[in-house]
Amino acid sequence: MxxxxxxxxxxxxxxxxxxxxxxxxxxxxxxxxxxxxxxxxxxxxxxxxxxxxxxxxxxxxxxxxxxxxxxxxxxxxxxxxxxxxxxxxxxxxxxxxxxxxxxQTEPFGAVDGGAEKFAFRTRMTRESSFSIDYDELYSLLQYERDNGFILWVLGPAVVFDHDSREALARLVRQGYVQGLLAGNALATHDMEAAIHTTALGQGLYSKRSAPLGHYHHLDTLNEVRRAGSMPAAIESGLVRNGVMHAIHEKNIPYVLAGSIRDDGPMPEVMADCYAAQDAMRALVQQATTVIAMATQLHSIAVGNMTPSYTVTTHGVRPVFFYSVDMSEFVINKLANRGSLSARSILTNVQDFLVTTERGLRDWCREGPPPPPEE
Missing domain, CATH: 2.40.420.10 (conserved putative lor/sdh protein from methanococcus maripaludis s2 domain)
Structure with a gap:
C-alpha cells in the first residue's frame, strides 16, 4: 500500500x-x-x-x-x-x-462507502478492526515525513508507560514528529520519568507506587524551574531522556498551553490562553497530518481550528486528522467533523504508540505488505 x-x-x-x-x-x-x-x-x-x-x-x-x-x-x-x-x-x-x-464539501471526492442502507458496524467502536487503518497510517506517515508536516496533540497518558514513552521518543528522532501541541502535564510527567523513573509517583514499568511518590512531579517542576528552563535542565544533565529531551534535541517546535489545573507550571508553559491559541494555530496552519490522542479538551480544540485542507506550493491538498483515544465520545466528536480527512482509532494510546513505532520500523525495513485476499 x-x-x-x-x-x-x-x-x-x-x-x-x-x-x-x-x-x-x-x-x-x-x-x-x-x-x-x-x-x-x-x-x-x-x-x-x-x-x-x-x-x-x-x-x-x-x-x-x-x-x-x-x-x-x-x-x-x-x-x-x-x-x-x-x-x-x-x-x-x-x-x-x-x-x-x-x-465545497467534497473537494477530494466523495467519502468511500457502500450503497447499502443497512450494514453492521458502520461507526467506529471498541469492536472495530483497525488493521487497515494502521497500514494506511504507516503509508501516510512515510509520505508526510518527507513531504508534509506531522503535528501531534498529546496528553500525559502517552508518557505514563515505559514502552510508549520510548516509542514516542524514537518517533521524534526518526522524523515522524514535526510539531507538538500539549499541556503542562505532558512535559512535567515526561521529565518526572527522566529524573525519578515514575509518572505521578508510580513506576513507569512496574506501576508500583514509590515512597513519597506523590512529591515526584512537584519536585521535578521545582528542579526544572530552578534550572530556569527545560533546555537548561536538559543541558545540565538533569533530564537525560524522554520525549521533551528528543523534542529539544531535534529542535521540534512545540506549544505547551496552560490550564487552571496546572501545578508549577513548567517555565515554557504559556499562561495566556489566547496567546497559546495563536501559537497553536501557527503550527496548525503548517500541518498536513494531525494525530491527536489521550487529551479530550486539547483534541477538540485543535480539531476546531484545523481545516480539512491546506494550500501548499503544489496546490490544494487534504489535511489528515487522526483521533486516538479509549473514549468513544472524543472519537465521535472529532469524526463527526464531517471531513474526508478525519480518521478515528479506538484503543489504548500506549498500545497505539508501540504498535505504530514498530510498524513503521518494519515498513522501512521490509516495505509495505501486500494487501490480503478477501
Whole structure:
C-alpha cells in the first residue's frame, strides 16, 4: 500500500447556478471585536467568494467558526475577537452561491462507502478492526515525513508507560514528529520519568507506587524551574531522556498551553490562553497530518481550528486528522467533523504508540505488505 495524495477538484464556476451568483457582500465593522449582523462563519471546507464577476477567491489559511475579511483581492480568515473598526467582513449565510459564497464539501471526492442502507458496524467502536487503518497510517506517515508536516496533540497518558514513552521518543528522532501541541502535564510527567523513573509517583514499568511518590512531579517542576528552563535542565544533565529531551534535541517546535489545573507550571508553559491559541494555530496552519490522542479538551480544540485542507506550493491538498483515544465520545466528536480527512482509532494510546513505532520500523525495513485476499 503506497500513499498517494487524492487530487483536488476545483468547482466549475462556468456552470449554473454559479454563473448567475451575485458578488459576495462585505460590510465594515463598527465596534472592535464585533462582527456585522448576518456575518458568514467559516467551516472546515474550502470556501470561495465571488469578488468580481467570474472571480472566485478562496482564503488559503482557514479555520472553523471565524469570519472572512477582505483586503483588496485577498481574503483573510480572522477570529472575531481580532476585528477592528473598518474591517470589511463577508455577510451572507447561504453557501450554495446564492450569496456569492460557495462552500465545497467534497473537494477530494466523495467519502468511500457502500450503497447499502443497512450494514453492521458502520461507526467506529471498541469492536472495530483497525488493521487497515494502521497500514494506511504507516503509508501516510512515510509520505508526510518527507513531504508534509506531522503535528501531534498529546496528553500525559502517552508518557505514563515505559514502552510508549520510548516509542514516542524514537518517533521524534526518526522524523515522524514535526510539531507538538500539549499541556503542562505532558512535559512535567515526561521529565518526572527522566529524573525519578515514575509518572505521578508510580513506576513507569512496574506501576508500583514509590515512597513519597506523590512529591515526584512537584519536585521535578521545582528542579526544572530552578534550572530556569527545560533546555537548561536538559543541558545540565538533569533530564537525560524522554520525549521533551528528543523534542529539544531535534529542535521540534512545540506549544505547551496552560490550564487552571496546572501545578508549577513548567517555565515554557504559556499562561495566556489566547496567546497559546495563536501559537497553536501557527503550527496548525503548517500541518498536513494531525494525530491527536489521550487529551479530550486539547483534541477538540485543535480539531476546531484545523481545516480539512491546506494550500501548499503544489496546490490544494487534504489535511489528515487522526483521533486516538479509549473514549468513544472524543472519537465521535472529532469524526463527526464531517471531513474526508478525519480518521478515528479506538484503543489504548500506549498500545497505539508501540504498535505504530514498530510498524513503521518494519515498513522501512521490509516495505509495505501486500494487501490480503478477501
Amino acid at each position: 503506497t500513499f498517494t495524495l487524492p487530487p483536488y477538484k476545483q468547482p466549475d464556476f462556468t456552470q449554473p447556478p454559479l454563473t448567475d451568483a451575485p458578488l459576495a457582500r462585505f460590510v465594515p465593522v463598527e465596534s472592535a471585536g464585533v462582527a456585522p449582523q448576518n456575518f458568514h462563519a467559516t467551516s472546515i471546507y474550502p470556501e470561495y467568494f465571488q469578488l468580481e464577476r467570474g472571480m472566485w477567491v478562496m482564503p488559503e489559511k482557514s479555520r472553523m467558526d471565524c469570519v472572512v475579511v477582505r483586503d483588496g483581492d485577498t481574503l483573510h480568515v480572522v477570529e472575531p475577537r481580532r476585528l477592528a473598526p473598518g474591517d470589511l467582513v463577508c455577510v451572507g449565510r447561504r453557501e450554495d452561491g446564492e450569496d456569492g459564497i460557495f462552500v
